[in-house]
Amino acid sequence: MLSTNSVPVTPEAIRTAPKVLLHDHLDGGLRPATVIDLADACGYRDLPTSDVGELGRWFTEAADSGSLVRYLETFAHTCGVMQSTEALVRVAAECAEDLAADGVVYAEVRYAPELFCENGLSLDTIVEAVQEGFRIGAVKAKEAGRTIRIGTLLCAMRQNARSLEIAELAVRHRDSGVVGFDIAGPEAGFPPTRNLDAFEYLRQQNAHFTIHAGEAFGLPSIWEAIQHCGAERLGHGVRIVDDIKVAGDGSVQLGRLASYVRDRRIPLEMCPSSNVQTGAAPSIAEHPIGLLTKLRFRVTVNTDNRLMSNCLPSTEMAALVDAFGYDWADLRWFTINAMKSAFIGFDERLAIINDVIKPGYAALMG
Ligand SMILES: O=c1[nH]cnc2c1ncn2[C@H]1C[C@H](O)[C@@H](CO)O1
Numbered sequence: 001m002l003s004t005n006s007v008p009v010t011p012e013a014i015r016t017a018p019k020v021l022l023h024d025h026l027d028g029g030l031r032p033a034t035v036i037d038l039a040d041a042c043g044y045r046d047l048p049t050s051d052v053g054e055l056g057r058w059f060t061e062a063a064d065s066g067s068l069v070r071y072l073e074t075f076a077h078t079c080g081v082m083q084s085t086e087a088l089v090r091v092a093a094e095c096a097e098d099l100a101a102d103g104v105v106y107a108e109v110r111y112a113p114e115l116f117c118e119n120g121l122s123l124d125t126i127v128e129a130v131q132e133g134f135r136i137g138a139v140k141a142k143e144a145g146r147t148i149r150i151g152t153l154l155c156a157m158r159q160n161a162r163s164l165e166i167a168e169l170a171v172r173h174r175d176s177g178v179v180g181f182d183i184a185g186p187e188a189g190f191p192p193t194r195n196l197d198a199f200e201y202l203r204q205q206n207a208h209f210t211i212h213a214g215e216a217f218g219l220p221s222i223w224e225a226i227q228h229c230g231a232e233r234l235g236h237g238v239r240i241v242d243d244i245k246v247a248g249d250g251s252v253q254l255g256r257l258a259s260y261v262r263d264r265r266i267p268l269e270m271c272p273s274s275n276v277q278t279g280a281a282p283s284i285a286e287h288p289i290g291l292l293t294k295l296r297f298r299v300t301v302n303t304d305n306r307l308m309s310n311c312l313p314s315t316e317m318a319a320l321v322d323a324f325g326y327d328w329a330d331l332r333w334f335t336i337n338a339m340k341s342a343f344i345g346f347d348e349r350l351a352i353i354n355d356v357i358k359p360g361y362a363a364l365m366g
């Protein structure tokens, strides 16, 4: 029951609420002005425009293609300007600052180190530069009165054959901020089972991983990710609705895979705006997140790519409030779901839930 002293659930108030982000790509979250600065500094000449406003709009429009493969083409420009340690440090620092300014208290930010080797940087140097950037950004955020903790996920690209090497890199850096592993890139034609050796290695090492699955391909991809590979979480996972039947009278029947995902509390890293852009969902209002939330799957709300979707964690939540009428209790539920599902240790997760998230929402709920 909400108190009469409850703060109205406005976009501004949502920005102040504590939020947890599990699915955000470093190379999909640059500030447009930074893309232009970095392009100038490194002599990258392929940007479609050097006007900050136009470039921001270009990324959103180009990503708005209805296809994951075309959406992914826009990353050529961000990765193109991230080929030096200076650029990586800057992008990571700004990422931490931007997320903290939006009220994020814990974020897992991911990227594929293999995409930043064009000028000869080693994979280890790349990871160290990004960690340094996150450290600097968190310090700057602290100076601005915001506390943020960032964990890093390393992605291997599905179309390349480097996943074991990247999994080993993640384990090598596990004590300096890398908390897990993922596979990203085109889903159709690149099933997660192509990377079984990497997943086997990670499980042997007691390491954590999530898998992009059920975004541009359906149930077989989700089933393989969970039952063959052992994914702890699903990146997107929207297509799990293909295994749920809603009858005309509103009664709902879950298939075996959907039941398994819900029963095992497998976290769904849902990214509504990104899904509308790639065609995985027709609109925010018709996004499966509404049904999955009603059915109490372990739903979390994420940005995927802040630059390509022109979004922030707070604006994704505000869009859901608009579409589904969610209140503070719902937003707190998404946030606690995400914190419970993070890849950092139990004691740290519990401390953030009890000391930061619950008091933050209590203040808003009155
Ligand atoms: O939503 C996505 N699905 C699959 N791959 C993605 C998505 N968003 C970004 N990526 C890719 C492009 C990036 O270069 C890479 C690593 O962050 O991950």
Ligand SMILES: [Zn+2]
Residues within 6 Å of the ligand: 023, 025, 184, 212, 235, 304
């Ligand atoms: Zn993603």
